[in-house]
Amino acid sequence: MRKDFLVYGSPAIENAEIEEVVGVMQSGWLGTGTKVAQFERDFSEYKDIEFAVALNSCTAALHLSILAAGIGPGDEVITTPLTFCATINAIIHAGAKPVLADVDPVTMNIDPEKVLAKITPNTKAILPVHFAGRPCDMDALCKIASEHKLKIIEDCAHAIETEYHGRKAGTFGNFGCFSFYVTKNIVTGEGGMVITKAEQDAARIKMLALHGMSKDAWKRFGDKGYKHYQVVECGYKYNMMDLQAAIGIHQLQRIEPYWHKRQEIWLHYNEAFADVPITLPTQAEPDTRHALHLYTILIDEQRCGISRDGFLDAMTAQNIGIGVHYLSIPEHPYYQQTFRWQPEDYPHAMRIGRQTVSLPLSAKLSDSDYKSVISAVRSIIALKV
Numbered sequence: 001m002r003k004d005f006l007v008y009g010s011p012a013i014e015n016a017e018i019e020e021v022v023g024v025m026q027s028g029w030l031g032t033g034t035k036v037a038q039f040e041r042d043f044s045e046y047k048d049i050e051f052a053v054a055l056n057s058c059t060a061a062l063h064l065s066i067l068a069a070g071i072g073p074g075d076e077v078i079t080t081p082l083t084f085c086a087t088i089n090a091i092i093h094a095g096a097k098p099v100l101a102d103v104d105p106v107t108m109n110i111d112p113e114k115v116l117a118k119i120t121p122n123t124k125a126i127l128p129v130h131f132a133g134r135p136c137d138m139d140a141l142c143k144i145a146s147e148h149k150l151k152i153i154e155d156c157a158h159a160i161e162t163e164y165h166g167r168k169a170g171t172f173g174n175f176g177c178f179s180f181y182v183t184k185n186i187v188t189g190e191g192g193m194v195i196t197k198a199e200q201d202a203a204r205i206k207m208l209a210l211h212g213m214s215k216d217a218w219k220r221f222g223d224k225g226y227k228h229y230q231v232v233e234c235g236y237k238y239n240m241m242d243l244q245a246a247i248g249i250h251q252l253q254r255i256e257p258y259w260h261k262r263q264e265i266w267l268h269y270n271e272a273f274a275d276v277p278i279t280l281p282t283q284a285e286p287d288t289r290h291a292l293h294l295y296t297i298l299i300d301e302q303r304c305g306i307s308r309d310g311f312l313d314a315m316t317a318q319n320i321g322i323g324v325h326y327l328s329i330p331e332h333p334y335y336q337q338t339f340r341w342q343p344e345d346y347p348h349a350m351r352i353g354r355q356t357v358s359l360p361l362s363a364k365l366s367d368s369d370y371k372s373v374i375s376a377v378r379s380i381i382a383l384k385v
């Protein structure tokens with residue numbers, strides 16, 4: 001058993017970002033400024049799209065995208081029950097009603113047929129989540145959206161590197177929303193980004209992210225002289241700081257080597273668990289790129305001789321930090337009380353949520369780290385079957 005606790009999702013942080021952060025601290029300009037502007041430029045270049053707006057979270061990115069899409073009270077947004085609560089909460093924050101469509105049991109992504117069945121005259125958008133980094137069936141979802149005149153807002157929190165039929169995740173619909181939270185493929189601590197092709201949408205999101213103050217209000221303390229700002233809408237405090245962007249600029253440069261490192265670990269896991277009675281993640285489909293964000297296994301108590309929660313405890317006892325992505329949304333009391341959702345109404349998401357475990361998968365893992373994960377999984381399951 002390993003001696004120290006392996007923190008789940010711990011990111012690789014290198015000297016370049018440490019030095020950049022120190023430089024920002026010494027510069028005296030810690031808040032939104034030139035580093036944020038550079039991170040936005042670099043990200044829009046990486047995604048090959050006109051506009052990128054950096055924010056303090058993906059939750060903020062989703063919330064402002066929904067508002068910028070003109071969605072609000074009386075409107076419905078169809079999304080997946082197998083997601084983080086932020087996806088659902090962002091819809092509620094915008095005043096709209098979230099509507100769930102169950103996932104495909106194999107891909108774990110929203111099932112386009114189930115989306116179709118949930119469309120009403122109030123439906124305004126589809127909000128797909130590229131779960132674990134695997135792209136959703138965007139051909140089918142885009143077709144539904146265009147036939148029913150719906151917007152598409154992609155939750156790409158897991159999907160920075162994801163591609164589908166030659167196109168990059170986040171560029172299919174009106175908005176793509178990204179997370180740089182500490183466990184994500186690249187990090188800024190907390191942080192998010194919206195990408196869009198529409199200049200006026202990018203400008204509105206930027207303005208809403210800083211209290212609704214008029215364009216370029218962040219420059220008001222700059223060396224070009226004080227600029228008065230005007231509050232033109234009641235906005236939010238969602239801006240990214242230079243301190244965060246200083247990390248992101250360097251992380252983004254390493255996005256490819258980090259992806260290859262996770263792929264290496266992914267393949268080692270696949271090989272090591274081939275004879276273990278757990279369900280492994282399914283292969284990426286042809287002509288797509290999986291972002292390899294989560295390595296999720298399913299623990300079926302009948303086959304494994306241990307419950308999912310028993311397995312979580314056993315892994316922790318072996319000093320391995322693990323994750324659960326996710327208990328399905330209708331398992332939570334707030335949504336049950338507010339929307340009368342029941343887990344059984346979304347059976348695939350319910351089963352996955354009750355069986356799933358995410359194993360450590362980060363560019364920071366050393367060979368001995370991932371080997372300790374393999375031997376812990378093998379020993380826990382072997383003891384039970």
Ligand SMILES: Cc1ncc(COP(=O)(O)O)c(C=O)c1O
Nearest residue numbers: 057058059084086087157179181
């Ligand atoms: C699918 C999904 N959507 C949204 C979010 C929210 O991201 P953030 O923590 O940057 O607000 C997360 C974060 O874990 C997520 O996994």
